Amino acid sequence: MTSEAAFPANFLWGAATSAYQIEGQPLADGAGPSIWHRFAHTPGRVANGDTGDLACDHYRRFEEDVALMADLGLGAYRFSVAWGRVLPEGRGSVNAKGLDFYRRLVDALLERGIAPMITLYHWDLPAALHDRGGWLNPDSPAWFADYAQVLFRALDDRVPLWVTINEPWVVTVPGYLDGELAPGHRDPFEAPRVAHHLLLAHAEAVAAYRSLGGRHRIGLAVNLEPQHPASPTPENQAAARRRDAFINRWFLDPLYLGRYPAELATIFGAAWPEFADADLARIRSTSDSVLGGSLGTGCATDFIGVNYYSRGLVRADPNTQPLGAIRISPENAPRTTMGWEVYPPGLTETLLWIKEHYGNPPTYITENGAAFDDPPPADGLVPDPERVDYLRAHLRAAHAALEQGADLRGYFVWSLFDNFEWAQGYSQRFGLIRVDPPNQARILKASARFYQNVIRANGV
Numbered sequence: 001m002t003s004e005a006a007f008p009a010n011f012l013w014g015a016a017t018s019a020y021q022i023e024g025q026p027l028a029d030g031a032g033p034s035i036w037h038r039f040a041h042t043p044g045r046v047a048n049g050d051t052g053d054l055a056c057d058h059y060r061r062f063e064e065d066v067a068l069m070a071d072l073g074l075g076a077y078r079f080s081v082a083w084g085r086v087l088p089e090g091r092g093s094v095n096a097k098g099l100d101f102y103r104r105l106v107d108a109l110l111e112r113g114i115a116p117m118i119t120l121y122h123w124d125l126p127a128a129l130h131d132r133g134g135w136l137n138p139d140s141p142a143w144f145a146d147y148a149q150v151l152f153r154a155l156d157d158r159v160p161l162w163v164t165i166n167e168p169w170v171v172t173v174p175g176y177l178d179g180e181l182a183p184g185h186r187d188p189f190e191a192p193r194v195a196h197h198l199l200l201a202h203a204e205a206v207a208a209y210r211s212l213g214g215r216h217r218i219g220l221a222v223n224l225e226p227q228h229p230a231s232p233t234p235e236n237q238a239a240a241r242r243r244d245a246f247i248n249r250w251f252l253d254p255l256y257l258g259r260y261p262a263e264l265a266t267i268f269g270a271a272w273p274e275f276a277d278a279d280l281a282r283i284r285s286t287s288d289s290v291l292g293g294s295l296g297t298g299c300a301t302d303f304i305g306v307n308y309y310s311r312g313l314v315r316a317d318p319n320t321q322p323l324g325a326i327r328i329s330p331e332n333a334p335r336t337t338m339g340w341e342v343y344p345p346g347l348t349e350t351l352l353w354i355k356e357h358y359g360n361p362p363t364y365i366t367e368n369g370a371a372f373d374d375p376p377p378a379d380g381l382v383p384d385p386e387r388v389d390y391l392r393a394h395l396r397a398a399h400a401a402l403e404q405g406a407d408l409r410g411y412f413v414w415s416l417f418d419n420f421e422w423a424q425g426y427s428q429r430f431g432l433i434r435v436d437p438p439n440q441a442r443i444l445k446a447s448a449r450f451y452q453n454v455i456r457a458n459g460v
């Protein structure tokens with residue numbers, strides 16, 4: 001297959017999942033419950049009363065699933081560790097069976113030549129830590145660093161890429177401001193403190209990784225979306241700038257510039273605390289990549305993981321507090337079943353924005369994908385042309401950023417499997433591979449075959 005857009009020779013092609021969304025059996029072998037186990041079992045919190053109790057049964061079926069990844073030709077697989085499997089109380093004694101599951105998964109991947117990218121935290125905080133205040137507790141960064149060290153010591157000889165936290169913004173805003181996701185709080189005084197503790201947790205884990213002599217690369221995965229004014233009025237332009245600070249810069253400015261965006265103090269008003277300069281210095285603490293040379297950005301991370309799905313089209317709205325802005329979908333624009341506009345140019349824009357604002361750090365697209373109402377399988381394959389078109393267009397958009405100098409190292413499709421889509425349960429399908437929890441059959445979609453060819457051609 002000749003490809004219009006040829007990627008660099010060592011470009012990393014992967015797919016991504018997370019523990020609570022695919023593993024099932026969240027309490028097996030001594031694991032402790034997470035806030036998502038509690039949240040999903042709280043009536044009214046998740047569509048159709050769905051839970052992650054079975055999900056894709058990956059905890060039992062992981063060898064079969066790794067074989068599927070190898071069939072697709074994946075060069076890497078991004079997955080998360082369920083903190084509560086390894087430390088059932090969130091801290092203290094290690095649950096050997098829980099840690100052993102992840103050791104066996106990593107070894108199965110390596111046997112197939114698939115590089116593991118481990119996300120240490122993908123939203124499933126041990127409930128025992130939540131009962132001690134969770135991310136609101138100033139001790140939470142230390143809890144996280146201690147947990148991270150258990151994984152570093154056990155697996156850093158075999159894991160080349162580590163992500164500390166998946167989308168601290170989503171942990172903070174849907175988790176503590178609008179209450180859509182676990183733990184379902186709605187408190188503007190809590191959100192900025194949670195965000196701060198998440199950034200400190202990232203920095204403490206990176207510092208622990210360095211002090212242990214970590215030989216590989218460690219980064220943070222953030223959700224990013226360009227913010228465009230719905231029309232060029234001063235009010236809409238100001239609203240887009242506020243939403244840009246609120247979503248895109250809240251975490252990256254402290255990490256790379258050592259300061260929070262000034263807009264946040266205005267947005268949160270009295271709810272925005274005074275943060276210690278020493279904390280901001282710690283978050284930005286200079287670190288040299290052990291794989292060669294200082295990044296020169298004075299930043300406590302080796303790479304940025306970008307989770308890109310769409311852009312924000314923004315209109316000022318004084319009724320929507322604290323932001324005074326709402327995201328709208330343009331009429332007649334192609335959208336996914338999540339209601340998100342399909343907007344590939346936003347990926348190019350996002351990657352070049354990172355290059356321009358944060359010193360062109362190494363970057364991986366750690367999530368990109370789309371939910372559509374896939375038709376049932378035909379002749380053993382699910383025809384999902386919309387997803388094929390989505391992936392092709394976004395791969396070309398990623399390539400356009402590469403051609404303009406973005407230091408893009410890899411791309412992970414979200415997701416390998418149809419899985420538990422948080423508050424939407426199993427009503428949304430993002431997978432390259434269809435999975436229906438009742439029968440657990442794995443059925444490839446046309447997008448899986450498309451991606452297999454992209455990997456073979458190293459281009460699209």
Ligand SMILES: CO[C@H](O)c1c[n+]2c([nH]1)[C@H](O)[C@@H](O)[C@H](O)[C@H]2CO
Nearest residue numbers: 018166167223224307308309414421
């Ligand atoms: C605005 O979308 C976010 O970037 C985002 C989208 N997604 C995510 N973050 C999460 O990392 C995944 O667990 C979700 O399953 C996935 C699909 O919803």
